[in-house]
Amino acid sequence: xxxxxxxxxxxxxxxxxxxxxxxxxxxxxxxxxxxxxxxxxxxxxxxxxxxxxxxxxxxxxxxxxxxxxxxxxxxxxxxxxxxxxxxxxxxxxxxxxxxxxxxxxxxxxxxxxxxxxxxxxxxxxxxxxxxxxxxxxxxxxxxxxxxxxxxxxxxxxxxxxxxxxxxxxxxxxxxxxxxxxxxxxxxxxxxxxxxxxxxxxxxxxxxxxx
Numbered sequence: 001x002x003x004x005x006x007x008x009x010x011x012x013x014x015x016x017x018x019x020x021x022x023x024x025x026x027x028x029x030x031x032x033x034x035x036x037x038x039x040x041x042x043x044x045x046x047x048x049x050x051x052x053x054x055x056x057x058x059x060x061x062x063x064x065x066x067x068x069x070x071x072x073x074x075x076x077x078x079x080x081x082x083x084x085x086x087x088x089x090x091x092x093x094x095x096x097x098x099x100x101x102x103x104x105x106x107x108x109x110x111x112x113x114x115x116x117x118x119x120x121x122x123x124x125x126x127x128x129x130x131x132x133x134x135x136x137x138x139x140x141x142x143x144x145x146x147x148x149x150x151x152x153x154x155x156x157x158x159x160x161x162x163x164x165x166x167x168x169x170x171x172x173x174x175x176x177x178x179x180x181x182x183x184x185x186x187x188x189x190x191x192x193x194x195x196x197x198x199x200x201x202x203x204x205x206x207x208x209x210x
Contacts, residue, residue, distance in 0.1 A: 002087045002105065005059070008050050015045040015068050022046045029066040031057065038062065059089045059097035095149050096120050102178035103150075104169070113157040113187040115167060119180075120150035123173050134165035157184050 003009070015023045024046055031039040031053055039053035045068060054062075065083040089097040089105070096103045104119040119128065124147040132140040132155070139161065144151060155167050164186045170179035 001084065002089060003051075003054055004105070004107075005055055005057075005088060005090045007091075007107075008052065008054060010048040010050055011043075012048050013043060013045055013066060026069040027066060028069060029053070029064055032063045032065060033060065054088055057088060059093050060087075061098050062086055062088055091116075091118070093118075093150055096122050101173050101176065102171075104180055106180075106182045108182075111187045112183075112185040115153070115155045115182045115184050117153040117155065117167065117169070117182065118150050119153075119169050120146070121171070121173060121178075122148050124148060126171050126173055129168075129170045131168045132165050133168065134161035139165065155184055157186060162186070 013027060015025055017023055022045070024044065027043045027045055029041050029043065029051070030037045031041075031051075038057055041049075041051060041053040043049045043066075051064075063083055063085050065081065067081045087097055099122045101123055102119075102121055104117070106118075107116040108114070109116075126146055128144045128146065128151065130140075130142045130144060130153070131138050153167070157164065161184070165184050166181050167184060168179070168181040170177065172178070
């Protein structure tokens with residue numbers, strides 16, 4: 001899993017019994033790197049929380065160890081302990097957060113009409129093929145050479161694209177093809193009904209001139 005420092009998600013950790021019913025309890029999580037604890041935090045099972053402990057950490061690979069406390073106290077049950085590995089990155093990173101031949105992240109706007117793309121590699125002399133396809137043809141095509149870095153693309157919808165477009169990214173390194181694409185949609189009109197209340201009071205009296 002990947003986590004963006006600027007957009008940490010809301011997380012829910014659940015503890016259930018054999019019947020699948022939630023069991024409320026206090027929990028604790030530790031963020032570890034190379035076996036050392038870098039940050040810690042607490043939570044309540046079944047309740048959404050933001051893992052803010054990640055916000056001040058440098059980009060890289062981490063392991064989250066989370067435990068449920070016995071009877072809500074400080075002692076944690078080893079039987080109710082689990083962990084998972086995450087890749088923490090920032091939208092301002094200039095190179096991949098961990099060594100990788102290929103890495104990418106796509107963030108879409110709420111309406112789906114703008115794509116914010118990050119793509120990169122830890123390798124040297126990479127040639128990225130970047131194309132935008134719309135209405136059955138290539139409307140933009142670029143070749144970008146880079147080394148051990150991340151590239152950023154902000155791709156907003158353009159009216160000339162009709163119903164939308166597809167941005168395609170690909171490169172070959174060490175004999176492997178790495179590719180992905182993302183869709184940029186034509187924004188739909190906002191058809192929500194907005195009600196506004198107003199009052200009118202006539203100041204005319206019967207028999208008077210208007």
